[in-house]
Amino acid sequence: MKTRKMAWLAVLASAFVISAAQAQTNVRVRGTITAVTTDSLSVKSRDGRDLKLELPADVAVAVAKAARFEDIKPGDYLGATTNPGPDGTLIAVELHYLAPTVPEGHIPWDLVPGSMMTNAKVGAVASTGKREVVMQYKDGSHRIVVPADAQIVRAVPGTRADLVVGEYVFIGAQAAPDGTLRAPRIQVSKDGVKPPQ
Secondary structure, three states: OHHHHHHHHHHHHHHHHHHHHHHHHEEEEEEEEEEEEEEEEEEEEEEOOEEEEOOOOOOOOEEEEEEEEEEEEEOOOOEEOOOOOOOOOEEEEEEEEOOOOOEEEEEEOOOEEEEEEEEEEEEEEEEOOOOOOEEOOOOOEEEOOOOOOEEEEEEEEEOHHHHHOOOOOEEEEOOOOOOEEOEEEEEEOOOOOOOOO
């Protein structure tokens, strides 16, 4: 009887954990750090809100580092925020290198109005002096024009010491039903290079 009761309690506990995880939603936070403590980060968001996010002990910090178009090669895994040009060609607002664990695809994005995000491997890079890449993912491919003013960034490992008041952050935060925000991973600016996405 005791074994059956313990098994039932384990099932209930698992259901609670699953429900709690499902209740969280992912939100993107972009803005400037206004305060840092051992367990929290305060951010003035780009739309003017004052946000406070919980910092877990194992928070992952990545620092933005500038990259060059000339260094992009076939096989690189990139994310590209784009807007459509007059003829429908996708024009890059920014490009950033991705970890292999990030899902590929082509989805609406909220960096600028009407933008899309393409996460894909580079299939080809223009070799005729044009700044263009062909990005290929399992459901399709896109030719993307990369203007000279498009930011190109690589994220490199950082530490909590990089979370400094005045630096800019991009955070894929977790929002609990009560509105509490948690920041398991943070990308932060350094030396004037901002996380572009």
